[in-house]
Amino acid sequence: MKFLDPRLFRYSRSSRGFISVVVALALLTTLLTLLQAFTITSVVVDAFQKEKSWVNLQPQIRNLAFIFGLRALIAFFGDSLTRKIGAKIRVELRTQLFNQALSQGTELNLKFGYGKLSLIATRGIAALEPYFNKFMPQLFIALIVPFIVGVTITLKDLASGLIILGTIPLIPIFGILIGKYTSEAMAKKWRTMGILSSYVVDLFAGLLTLKVYGRSKHQKNRIKEVGNQYRVETMKVLKISFLSSLVLELIATLSVALIAVWIGLRLVSGNISLSDGLLVLLLAPEVYWPIRQVSAQFHASAEGLESSREIFEVLEMKPQSKGHRNTLNRLREIRWDSLIIEYPNRAPIQIPRGSAKSGEITLLVGQSGSGKTSLINTLMGLVNPIKGKVWINNINSAYPLHEFDNDFWLSQISWVSQTPHFPHGTIAEIF
Known part of the structure; x- marks a missing residue:
């Protein structure tokens, strides 16, 4: 000390x-x-x-x-x-x-x-x-x-x-x-x-x-x-x-x-x-x-x-490295390789490969602690896996998620928390 x-x-x-x-x-x-x-x-x-x-x-x-x-x-x-x-x-x-x-x-x-x-x-x-x-x-x-x-x-x-x-x-x-x-x-x-x-x-x-x-x-x-x-x-x-x-x-x-x-x-x-x-x-x-x-x-x-x-x-915790890409013609699909996500004082979480297509409903099913929330955080760009990549499929090409600017990527998607709530105020004030 x-x-x-x-x-x-x-x-x-x-x-x-x-x-x-x-x-x-x-x-x-x-x-x-x-x-x-x-x-x-x-x-x-x-x-x-x-x-x-x-x-x-x-x-x-x-x-x-x-x-x-x-x-x-x-x-x-x-x-x-x-x-x-x-x-x-x-x-x-x-x-x-x-x-x-x-x-x-x-x-x-x-x-x-x-x-x-x-x-x-x-x-x-x-x-x-x-x-x-x-x-x-x-x-x-x-x-x-x-x-x-x-x-x-x-x-x-x-x-x-x-x-x-x-x-x-x-x-x-x-x-x-x-x-x-x-x-x-x-x-x-x-x-x-x-x-x-x-x-x-x-x-x-x-x-x-x-x-x-x-x-x-x-x-x-x-x-x-x-x-x-x-x-x-x-x-x-x-x-x-x-x-x-x-x-x-x-x-x-x-x-x-x-x-x-x-x-x-x-x-x-x-x-x-x-x-x-x-x-x-x-x-x-x-x-x-x-x-x-x-x-x-x-x-x-x-x-x-x-x-x-x-x-x-x-x-001293450094922010995650930000990408430079800030254009996306049309989002067709998000797919991911076999991912390994690591947290302090916890065993690494392994997530099998998968994908989610635009316009379709994709259901994530798994036991508690299997990595459902971790996968969502990874797809949002909030967590970087230690192994594997997330790919964003455009009309004619695919780009790794880490190449996109975080603010730009978050502006392209919507997310609702597991515990959603309305803040104080009227509906008109909220929206």
């Missing part, structure tokens, strides 16, 4: 500004963290070791208060700004999803289904909020702050720097291992949610038929079964999240404790100064804290990471 999908920059212009903002916030956070630690160290050393008076300490205390206030302001305005840009990115992605659905609605429905598409456009987009508002800013802070602070600690005390160098890789290593299971669990949860969504949409579509045959009550147990499966998958994700938090907190706590004990022993023996020891103690938690936070935010935004993959899969 990618923390930052490069496809985001392709589909959202606001994402570039978003990255610039979070990088700037990370650098400011690093600078203020160092200034805060140096100022606190200076106040404590001057007060207890140099025994300076309150009056002499006031300028440093004012500086410290200013730094605290500045950190709070940057955190507040930074959070507000990332929320606004994140909301703008979600609007851009949702707009492109709708445009994609308008231009390739049939192809998208055949590949994903109405339920999955509605899930992506609603819950999927909404799940990006914690990803942009929390995870992304914290990710860049975790990339910048620990490195700069760790270098500062090493320059002040090599032994503490070596301890950090030996322990800090454990956090991302365990984070990646646990994140792998989180990614798999979240993908399974998202698939279950998609199944539930598609099932509910199909149930509503066929509710009238189920009512007529008295089978509507039997669907209650099926909905309960799928809903319970979704609950189980959600609890698995939460269990992994709590486990990862425990492991990462334990590593970070023990690492800081090890540094503190080592500094304490050397302070007693006089091998390190109070200012250097205190500075290292103040900065050590700042090395581990951002990484612990990004792990916590990762689990909070894992659904957004998974949904972004689904969103980009929809946006």
Whole structure:
């Protein structure tokens, strides 16, 4: 699972500004963290070791208060700004999803289904909020702050720097291992949610038929079964999240404790100064804290990471190639070879050769799932078979269907849905 999908920059212009903002916030956070630690160290050393008076300490205390206030302001305005840009990115992605659905609605429905598409456009987009508002800013802070602070600690005390160098890789290593299971669990949860969504949409579509045959009550147990499966998958994700938090907190706590004990022993023996020891103690938690936070935010935004993959899969779906032919003297016959039609996660559908002549009634007979609807979609040019061709017989010649412009071909035929209905309004308004 990618923390930052490069496809985001392709589909959202606001994402570039978003990255610039979070990088700037990370650098400011690093600078203020160092200034805060140096100022606190200076106040404590001057007060207890140099025994300076309150009056002499006031300028440093004012500086410290200013730094605290500045950190709070940057955190507040930074959070507000990332929320606004994140909301703008979600609007851009949702707009492109709708445009994609308008231009390739049939192809998208055949590949994903109405339920999955509605899930992506609603819950999927909404799940990006914690990803942009929390995870992304914290990710860049975790990339910048620990490195700069760790270098500062090493320059002040090599032994503490070596301890950090030996322990800090454990956090991302365990984070990646646990994140792998989180990614798999979240993908399974998202698939279950998609199944539930598609099932509910199909149930509503066929509710009238189920009512007529008295089978509507039997669907209650099926909905309960799928809903319970979704609950189980959600609890698995939460269990992994709590486990990862425990492991990462334990590593970070023990690492800081090890540094503190080592500094304490050397302070007693006089091998390190109070200012250097205190500075290292103040900065050590700042090395581990951002990484612990990004792990916590990762689990909070894992659904957004998974949904972004689904969103980009929809946006990257290319339209079927259009032909250039836009003339047809007279349609005499549509015939097709032995066709093989393939859908995702389904066995290929094989359709025997056949034909339909103009002016005659052709009846398609077959069991449910044998390919009747798929053949109609193929004859309309909405589905391309992976094997075989559809031929359009003119008066004196025959042309493959894929050579015709889609809009032109659809203007030459009429089609009535399996579930026809009149829209609202009078007959005159409709026609």
